[in-house]
Amino acid sequence: MVHRFMYGCGYTEPTNMRVRTKAGREDLRAIWMDGDSVTAIDQRALPQKFKTIGIRTYPEMAEAISNMTVRGAPTIGAAAAYGMALAWKAGEDLDEAAKVIKATRPTAHDLFYAVDLMLSRRKGDLVKAAEAYADGVVTMCKSIGEHGSTLIEDGSRVLTHCNAGALATVDFGTALAPMRVAHRAGKKFFVYVDETRPRLQGAKLTAWELLNEGIDHAIIADNAAGHYMSRGQVDLVIVGADRIASNGDFANKIGTYEKAVLAKESGVPFYVAAPVSTFDFSLASGSGIIIEERSQDEVLFVGGRRISPEGSRAMNPAFDVTPARCVSGFITEMGVFRPGDFSALVRRH
Amino acid sequence: MVHRFMYGCGYTEPTNMRVRTKAGREDLRAIWMDGDSVTAIDQRALPQKFKTIGIRTYPEMAEAISNMTVRGAPTIGAAAAYGMALAWKAGEDLDEAAKVIKATRPTAHDLFYAVDLMLSRRKGDLVKAAEAYADGVVTMCKSIGEHGSTLIEDGSRVLTHCNAGALATVDFGTALAPMRVAHRAGKKFFVYVDETRPRLQGAKLTAWELLNEGIDHAIIADNAAGHYMSRGQVDLVIVGADRIASNGDFANKIGTYEKAVLAKESGVPFYVAAPVSTFDFSLASGSGIIIEERSQDEVLFVGGRRISPEGSRAMNPAFDVTPARCVSGFITEMGVFRPGDFSALVRRH
Numbered sequence: 001m002v003h004r005f006m007y008g009c010g011y012t013e014p015t016n017m018r019v020r021t022k023a024g025r026e027d028l029r030a031i032w033m034d035g036d037s038v039t040a041i042d043q044r045a046l047p048q049k050f051k052t053i054g055i056r057t058y059p060e061m062a063e064a065i066s067n068m069t070v071r072g073a074p075t076i077g078a079a080a081a082y083g084m085a086l087a088w089k090a091g092e093d094l095d096e097a098a099k100v101i102k103a104t105r106p107t108a109h110d111l112f113y114a115v116d117l118m119l120s121r122r123k124g125d126l127v128k129a130a131e132a133y134a135d136g137v138v139t140m141c142k143s144i145g146e147h148g149s150t151l152i153e154d155g156s157r158v159l160t161h162c163n164a165g166a167l168a169t170v171d172f173g174t175a176l177a178p179m180r181v182a183h184r185a186g187k188k189f190f191v192y193v194d195e196t197r198p199r200l201q202g203a204k205l206t207a208w209e210l211l212n213e214g215i216d217h218a219i220i221a222d223n224a225a226g227h228y229m230s231r232g233q234v235d236l237v238i239v240g241a242d243r244i245a246s247n248g249d250f251a252n253k254i255g256t257y258e259k260a261v262l263a264k265e266s267g268v269p270f271y272v273a274a275p276v277s278t279f280d281f282s283l284a285s286g287s288g289i290i291i292e293e294r295s296q297d298e299v300l301f302v303g304g305r306r307i308s309p310e311g312s313r314a315m316n317p318a319f320d321v322t323p324a325r326c327v328s329g330f331i332t333e334m335g336v337f338r339p340g341d342f343s344a345l346v347r348r349h
Numbered sequence: 350m351v352h353r354f355m356y357g358c359g360y361t362e363p364t365n366m367r368v369r370t371k372a373g374r375e376d377l378r379a380i381w382m383d384g385d386s387v388t389a390i391d392q393r394a395l396p397q398k399f400k401t402i403g404i405r406t407y408p409e410m411a412e413a414i415s416n417m418t419v420r421g422a423p424t425i426g427a428a429a430a431y432g433m434a435l436a437w438k439a440g441e442d443l444d445e446a447a448k449v450i451k452a453t454r455p456t457a458h459d460l461f462y463a464v465d466l467m468l469s470r471r472k473g474d475l476v477k478a479a480e481a482y483a484d485g486v487v488t489m490c491k492s493i494g495e496h497g498s499t500l501i502e503d504g505s506r507v508l509t510h511c512n513a514g515a516l517a518t519v520d521f522g523t524a525l526a527p528m529r530v531a532h533r534a535g536k537k538f539f540v541y542v543d544e545t546r547p548r549l550q551g552a553k554l555t556a557w558e559l560l561n562e563g564i565d566h567a568i569i570a571d572n573a574a575g576h577y578m579s580r581g582q583v584d585l586v587i588v589g590a591d592r593i594a595s596n597g598d599f600a601n602k603i604g605t606y607e608k609a610v611l612a613k614e615s616g617v618p619f620y621v622a623a624p625v626s627t628f629d630f631s632l633a634s635g636s637g638i639i640i641e642e643r644s645q646d647e648v649l650f651v652g653g654r655r656i657s658p659e660g661s662r663a664m665n666p667a668f669d670v671t672p673a674r675c676v677s678g679f680i681t682e683m684g685v686f687r688p689g690d691f692s693a694l695v696r697r698h
Contacts, residue, residue, distance in 0.1 A: 047658035193661075195648065197546055197570040200656050203648075207661040219648055219663040221546040223571050223604025227640075227669040230606060255572025257579060258607055261614050291576075299544065299552075299568055302651040307549050309396035312542075312556040314568040320576040 017166035018212045021050055029138070029171045030075045031082065033131060036089065038082045040070050043167055047208040058087040058097045065104040065111070071201075072168020073242045073278060074137045077110030081130035084118035088126035094119060106290050107251055107319050109243040109280045134170050140275040141172035143333035148178025148238065148273055151331075152189055156235045159192040159225060162253035163205035164240025164273060174273040175238045176209060178331065183215050191217040192234065194225055196253060198298040198316060222255050226262040237263045238331070241274040248324025248339025249286025250274075254317050260326035273331040276345055286321035294318045366515035367561045370399055378487070378520045379424050380431065382480060385438065387431045389419050392516055396557040407436040407446045414453040414460070420550075421517020422591045422627060423486045426459030430479035433467035437475035443468060455639050456600055456668050458592040458629045483519050489624040490521035492682035497527025497587065497622055500680075501538055505584045508541040508574060511602035512554035513589025513622065523589045523622040525558060527680065532564050540566040541583065543574055545602060547647040547665060571604050575611040586612045587680070590623040595695075597673025597688025598635025599623075603666055609675035622680040625694055635670035643667045 019026050031040040038055040044067070045051050053069060055061050061083030064070050070079045080101050087097035098115045105111060114133060121129040152158060164175035172180060179191060191210055196202035203219045210217040220228070228234050237259060244250040250272055263270040283289065299314035300306060308314070324339035337345060368375050380389040387404040393416070394400050402418060404410050410432030413419050419428045429450050436446035447464045454460060463482060470478040501507060513524035521529060528540060540559055545551035552568050559566040569577070577583050586608060593599040599621055612619040632638065648663035649655060657663070673688035686694060 048655070192664075195546065195656070197544065197572055203657045203661075208658040211658050211660050217661065219657055219661055221571075221603060221648055221665070223546055223602075223607060224664065224666055224669075226607035226610060227603060227666055230669070253572075254570060254576060258572060258575035258611055261575060262607060262610055265610050265614075299570055303654045303656065305652045305654070306397070307544075307652065308552045308568055309557040309560050311560050312552075312566065312568055315541075315573065316570070317573055317576055320573075320579070 017171050017209070019050065020212055029134075030072075030167045031070055031079055031134070031170060033082050033085065033127065038086065040064060040079065041167060042069050043071055043205060044069055047204050056086065057090065058083040058092065059100060061086060062100050062104050065101070068199075072163060073108040073110040073240070074141070074169040074174065074275060075167065076105065076108045077114040077277065078130070078134040078137055078170045080111050080114040081118055081133040084115060085126040085130035088122070094122055106292050107242050110277055113277050137169060137275065138171045140333040141169050141174060141177050144174055144273050144275065144331050145172060145177030145181035147333070147335050148271065148331040149181035149185065151236060151269070151271065152178055152182040152187055154187050154189065156189040157192065157233060158189060159194065159228070159234045159237045159259070160206060161194040161202065161239045161256050161259050162196045163201040163209070165206055165209040167205050167209065168240065173209070174240045174275065176206065177273065178238060179210075179215055180213060183213060189216070191215060192225065192228060193217050193219045194222050194255065194259065195219055196255060197222055201253070222258075225259050229262050229266040229268050232266070234266075234268050237268055237270045238273055241272050241278050242319060243283070243289055244272070244274060244279045244330065245283035245286050245289065246281050246342065247285045248327055248330070248342070249321055250327070251286065251289045251291070251319045251321050254320050257320040257322045260322040264326045269328040270326055271329050271331055272327055276332050276334060276348055279342070279345055281346055286323065289321055291320070292318040366520055366558070368399065369561055378483075379516045380419055380428055380483070380519060382431050382434065382476065387435065389413060389428065390516060391418050392420055392554060393418055396553050405435065406439065407432040407441065408449060410435060411449050411453050414450070421512060422457040422459040422589070423490070423518035423523065423624060424516065425454065425457045426463035426626065427479070427483040427486055427519045429460050429463040430467050430482040433464060434475040434479035437471070443471055455641050456591050459626055462626050486518060486624065487520045489682040490518050490523060490526050493523055493622050493624065493680050494521060494526030494530035496682075496684050497620070497680040498530035498534065500585060500618070500620065501527055501531040501536060503536050503538065505538040506541065506582060507538060508543065508577070508583045508586045508608070509555060510543040510551065510588045510605050510608050511545045512550040512558070514555055514558040516554050516558065517589065522558070523624065524587045525555065526622065527587060528559070528564055529562060532562060538565070540564060541574065541577060542566050542568045543571050543604065543608070544568055545604060546571055550602070571607075574608050578611050578615040578617050581615070583617050586617055586619045587622055590621045590627050591668060592632070592638055593621070593623060593628045593679065594632035594635050594638065595630050595691065596634045597676055597679070597691070598670055599676070600635065600638045600640070600668045600670050603669050606669040606671045609671040613675045618677040619675055620678050620680055621676055625681050625683060625697055628691070628694055630695055635672065638670055640669070641667040
């Protein structure tokens with residue numbers, strides 16, 4: 001099948017998300033363009049059902065970003081780039097397309113970065129530009145994996161929150177990239193997967209990726225992470241990031257701040273894995289990061305079933321901000337950087 | 350109806366859990382004895398359905414404790430006392446009954462305390478002894494409410510974890526008792542209700558109690574508690590306890606440790622509300638507290654639906670231990686005590 005990337009099918013490196021489908025094992029990306037349309041893994045259907053959706057217009061792409069069919073900051077960036085490519089191919093107003101795509105989610109820096117990059121390339125071929133952007137994300141993720149894998153040893157017990165895997169990053173992952181690289185290098189280690197309420201991306205997506213990859217893991221309630229850290233049963237935490245400020249404060253999925261404070265309390269190294277594009281040097285600190293408030297139904301219902309009494313309301317911040325003081329290091333495609341040591345990244349940016 | 354406690358029906362004080370049923374508003378206890386049987390609110394059916402179950406033998410009581418039809422340390426204590434009363438009334442072997450009832454849950458100190466108390470009263474009328482025990486729990490809870498309510502001010506934003514309410518304590522509550530007293534005194538305040546995965550006792554039971562009581566509240570994912578604390582939007586945390594060691598370390602529902610560390614990080618006062626019977630002065634510290642590991646299905650499924658990929662496993666510790674250094678004070682029926690200042694309690698014990 002043309003739209004499934006197989007080893008050697010036009011890419012210089014094999015893509016790396018292993019998926020067990022009815023057809024056997026396939027290696028896929030989270031999102032890809034093929035002719036006049038884009039195909040994406042429908043992340044809302046996982047882990048019960050593996051299916052893909054076709055996207056033919058930029059408003060459809062905006063909808064797919066907004067309703068979280070595609071999610072994760074780098075995948076959102078690639079989706080935004082492909083959305084601009086669809087608009088360009090159809091001869092649409094690119095400024096209007098940029099506006100619509102940017103209005104989908106407020107927090108992910110990659111979204112704005114990718115749209116602006118496509119606007120700056122509007123004189124050229126935006127399909128090629130979007131493909132190059134997506135390929136670049138994958139290459140970056142692989143580098144993140146190589147730099148980060150040195151932190152994982154035989155016997156390590158790693159904890160992660162939410163899904164910063166291949167699904168979230170076109171391929172390979174950010175927080176999960178070091179684990180993929182370490183696993184393929186033959187290291188034996190164990191991963192605690194925070195289930196990550198309210199949307200359960202850990203229980204649903206990270207567990208699904210680790211299972212497909214063959215990495216030993218167990219899902220835990222978010223409430224149990226601190227318990228295992230306090231007992232010396234966690235050696236390392238690796239999470240992703242949606243936006244990183246100049247001082248090292250960063251936004252990520254709600255609950256990340258809790259795990260970071262708990263890691264500090266127990267002396268557990270806490271790493272953030274993210275491409276350089278996630279850094280937003282226009283922000284001095286995390287206090288400038290806008291936090292998206294999502295529907296209270298994400299808390300009040302699970303799988304369509306109400307878990308709460310009728311009449312009780314919920315509050316549902318989708319992200320939180322973790323202060324730089326809790327971070328041991330940022331694993332990027334350029335290496336591992338401590339907060340306050342970003343000068344090399346600023347030059348690259 | 351005889352088995353529903355109404356104002357003045359043989360109790361010197363009105364019971365205080367307000368329940369809206371088809372019959373209108375009723376005031377009930379979580380568990381009560383009436384003739385040859387015990388009736389309990391089925392806490393597994395809440396909040397969708399309000400129903401009670403009848404318990405006629407001590408093995409049925411052991412089952413109700415084990416499967417969490419009744420839950421919460423003080424309610425478990427009363428249930429255990431009633432179970433011993435049922436055994437006594439039926440002329441059963443009390444030592445065997447004690448053994449069976451004690452084998453149901455490993456963590457709640459009240460369970461062992463109540464069974465041993467009944468054994469020490471075996472020469473007398475164990476029905477009367479069990480009734481006195483349950484009444485004593487309610488009286489203690491009301492005192493806890495009175496002492497704790499002084500901590501809540503007009504405009505306070507209080508956070509609680511799990512359910513330490515009337516359902517958990519026969520009536521009135523421990524952590525929720527100060528809120529009931531403050532509310533009835535006319536104070537206006539707001540409660541963040543941690544949903545409390547994996548069993549969701551916050552979203553299901555605490556929200557249900559606050560809704561019935563008319564106290565303003567919102568359910569939040571456990572992951573969001575730290576976010577609100579870090580932003581200065583929480584003034585006070587009050588939780589219950591299942592067992593408190595001599596040094597002030599205490600066991601409570603999984604996730605309590607996380608909230609305590611986060612409260613300390615943000616300078617938010619953190620209080621533990623529990624009757625003196627919850628203290629276990631035979632334990633020097635929290636490291637001696639046995640942590641129950643419950644079925645992984647509580648994490649992998651919600652409401653009978655799998656939320657995780659088939660093939661992924663889970664780990665599910667039911668409790669954690671919070672160190673005394675995180676606790677601002679223990680709200681008991683004898684007043685509020687700081688960790689390290691328990692001499693008055695030891696004398697009473």
